[in-house]
Amino acid sequence: MKDAAPSHGIISLAILAMGGEGGGVLADWLVDLAEHNGHWAQTTSVPGVAQRTGATVYYIEMYPQASSPSGQMPVMALSPFPGEVDIVLASELMEAGRALQRGLVDADKTTFIASSHRVYSMTERTAMGDGRVDEAKLLAGAQAAARQFISADFSELAEQAGSLIAPALYGALAACERLPFSRAQFEASIERSGVGVKTSLKAFAAGFDAAMQVLHPTAALTTTPITTTPTTTSEAAKPLHAAVGKKLKDLARSLEDAFAPSSHEVIALGLTRLADYQDVNYAALYARRLQDLALALASSALVPALSEEILREGARHLALWMSYEDTVRVADLKTRRTRFERVNQEVNLTSSQLLDIHEFMHPRLEEIADTLPAGLGRWLLASPKARALVGHFTQKGRVVQTSSLGGFLLLYFVASLRRIRPVSLRYQTEQHRIDAWWLQAIHLLPAHADLALEVLRGQQLVKGYGDTHARGWLHFEKLMATLPRLHQLPDAANRLSALRKAALADDSGQALDQALQQLAPA
Structure with a gap:
């Protein structure tokens, strides 16, 4: 049974979207939809944090003019209030979680429409271990928190239609019938915008059908579904x-x-x-x-x-x-054609636009020494005068515009040092460490195969470069130092696994130190 559209009072909608997804366009369509069909409407936007690529909350309120006999426009709010939002739209699953966290979704009131695809947050990407939020838990929480929950991969549907996600979400909104407007009236607001009408209507139809399949699984589709390649x-x-x-x-x-x-x-x-x-x-x-x-x-x-x-x-x-990541690897990845193509695709660059890419680079003296031939690198690290001279130029980071010829050639030169990598200080150091780790696992196989497996998995701690790599290596060394004590314990593999997970829990190493203190003395 469908939820009836609110017939009296202010109708409130919140849109949680990231930069480049068309959230502002979607808000404009809703205002246009309301104003052309006997309603007053107001929209505001509250920008979010940069780590979410400019995540923004768009808030819309609309009010039927017929409900105000005096013809006076009602006073409308500028931002959503927890528990008082009729409809919430989230352009991505983490944005859906953010809506739940803010209390915008109410079990007795809110229709919740969310795309099921993921764009990982900065904290998820920088976690020592697998920092991804459990998608199943997010979906289950959204289902339990809302009066009506509609979820599908609206991003994929929009991509197949050659459009942004906004019109696909707009189609899903039309399908749920929580607003007192027909599908034709929704589509008319897209047509009045005059920009990308054909692809937007195609994505709208795909979103409408996807939502109808959620609401009425046995209903026939109104348009030909977009299919993917097997x-x-x-x-x-x-x-x-x-x-x-x-x-x-x-x-x-x-x-x-x-x-x-x-x-x-x-x-x-x-x-x-x-x-x-x-x-x-x-x-x-x-x-x-x-x-x-x-x-x-x-x-x-x-x-x-x-x-x-x-x-x-x-x-x-x-x-x-x-x-392993070194300066050569970083420069190589940042100058690849595929990287520029990916960035262009992410920002939806058109043929009439230019894109500048600025990279913040801050190589430490240690990274410079690691890139040099081993003997020269050791001399640089051991010589106070050389360290002081080179350190003077590495105190501050610099911004490199890799989309410019000069910036690109600078990183391209660093990437070309791959030819001398096998004689570099970092290469020799890493190969020595790899051999020690690999032989340790092989040595454990005959009597402690399960412990050898956990030693192999300990590599998870050794990642990144600079300070990140230094911290990870320190944690790895602490784990390997416990092996002589763990050999004597019947649950050695489980204990090493627990220590690895503690090391991945935080960058500071406090969780690992606490776990090490709990180990039984030798």
Whole structure:
């Protein structure tokens, strides 16, 4: 049974959207819709934080003119009040969570329309571990908190229509019939805007149909649904040599018989990643390390399921560590054509627009030393005079415009230092650390296979560069230092796993230090 549209009093709507999604356009359409159909309307916007790409709350109130016999316009609010919003629209799942957190959604009053796709927040991206918010919990919370909840991937529908998400949400709003206007009246407001009418109407129709499927699952669609291309055969179903590029096929064939098919996909990804990171020879080093692990597993007589899990986890974490982030890697990624294309797509750049990209760079003296040949890098770190001279130029960061010729060439030169990476100080340091970690896991396999698996997973702590990498390495060293004490405990693997999770819980290391204090003395 549908919710009846409010017939008396002020109708309130809140739109939570990010920059570039058309939230302002959607608010304008609603004002136009109301004013052309016998209502007064008012809209305001409250900008949010920059970490959410300019997240903004648009608030609209509309009031039927027929409800005011004197013809006087009512006093309308400038911002939403918790528990008093009739309709809330969220352009993304985290924005939906933000609406719930602010108390804008009421179980007795609010129709809640939210797109189910995700744009990860800065805190999710910078978390030491997997900082992503549980999507299932967000959806369940939204369903429980609202009088009426409508959710679909409106972003994908809009993309398939060649439009922004705003008209797809607008279509869903029309379908729920909480406003006293017909579909034709909704569409007329889009047509009156005169901009991108064809694609907006297509996205509107897709959003309308998606909402109707949620509200009335057995109802027939009013338009032809937009379909996606069927998923092709996964890489996991292919032979290992068929899942890599031409230059890596011989190397991949040499590994196929030594590894179970269940691990082929992750190995193919690792080979591809490391050849892209450095060269084919570096990918061959990755393959030799994996072969050492495979030989150790074969002689350990483990159950197949555990053996395969160790292979997959080892292949994944080894590839991640071997492709450590240094100044060369950062410069390489920032100057790739695909990166510029992705940014252009994210901001919906048109052929008539120019886009400037400014990067804030602040390399420390340590990063400079790491990029130099090992001997020169050690001398720089050990020489007080050299440190003082170079440090004078690294006290402050600088902004580099990578979309300009000068800025691009500067980073392109740094990226070209990949040729000398194998003789750099950072390369030698990381390879020594990787070998020690890898041999430690192999050494543990015969008697403590489950603990060896947790040692491999400890690589999660070693990530990023600069201060982030330094903190992660310190936490990793603390974990490895506990191994002699853990060997004697029956639940050693579980304890090391708990310590790893504590280290990932916060950057400061306080949770890890507390967990270490709780370990039984040797």
